[in-house]
Amino acid sequence: MAINNLHDFLQSYFTAHHCELIYNHDGVLTVQLTEEMDRALMNRPFYWHYIKKMGHPGDPKQLTLITNPQKRDGKCEWIHYGSPRLHQIMNHLQEHEKYTKLFEQIDTKQRTALYPWLISNIKISYQGKQKKDEMISIGLHLVNGIMKLEMMEELQHKVLQNTIPDYCYTISPMVKLHSGFKRIENVLESYVRDQDHDWAEASHKTMEEELDLVRHFYKEGSNEHEMEKEMEEIRKRYSPHITFKVVNGGIFYLQD
Incomplete structure (x- = not known):
């Protein structure tokens, strides 16, 4: 579901925040941000502080996001699960509109x-x-x-x-x-x-291999406290x- 659902989610997100969809085709989405969304996503606090101090309305940016990996061109921003931009959008929703x-x-x-x-x-x-x-x-x-x-x-x-x-x-x-x-x-x-x-089985296998290496390194019970500490970190990482x-x-x- 990943790519299609992510694109639909972004489309709904920007529409709900009154942003005009300039272009929306084949995994490429260009939106005209409102002032509110520019402030939330584009990290331009000094621009907005200056422009408001001058008494001007300001010029919100357009944002182009690519959800289709085949359309990546290096010029526009590729957004995917785990990307900083998606985390930013999720945080915005959590903070303001959960x-x-x-x-x-x-x-x-x-x-x-x-x-x-x-x-x-x-x-x-x-x-x-x-x-x-x-x-x-x-x-x-x-x-x-x-x-x-x-x-x-x-x-x-x-x-x-x-x-x-x-x-x-x-x-x-x-x-x-x-x-x-x-x-x-x-x-x-x-x-x-x-x-x-299968991903869980692979993680568990890697975890056991790492634990065996630690046990081998600390063989004969030398520095048992350090061994338990390293093993706990491995369990947290791979479990x-x-x-x-x-x-x-x-x-x-x-x-x-």
């Missing part, structure tokens, strides 16, 4: 129901000899229990707002939030279990494990 409540914008003159969805963007980290991160966007309908993947992609086709539209009303959730998060967690655990775990982290999410009221 949780939200939004309503689908609907132009209607009759009473229209909006249904609650619990939507979470979750980072799965596979850590061991090598590290890999994976983003999953998942939504749970809090009335009928239906679950969908790729929810960020679905949301990009909707206009969302902070207030409920005229003539609309919300349906009360049948699934409580705690239970909803538990259902999402169970789905992710099942997804992880069904994957190929395979998987973690889940909620990047952001919220309750979204959508037309059924």
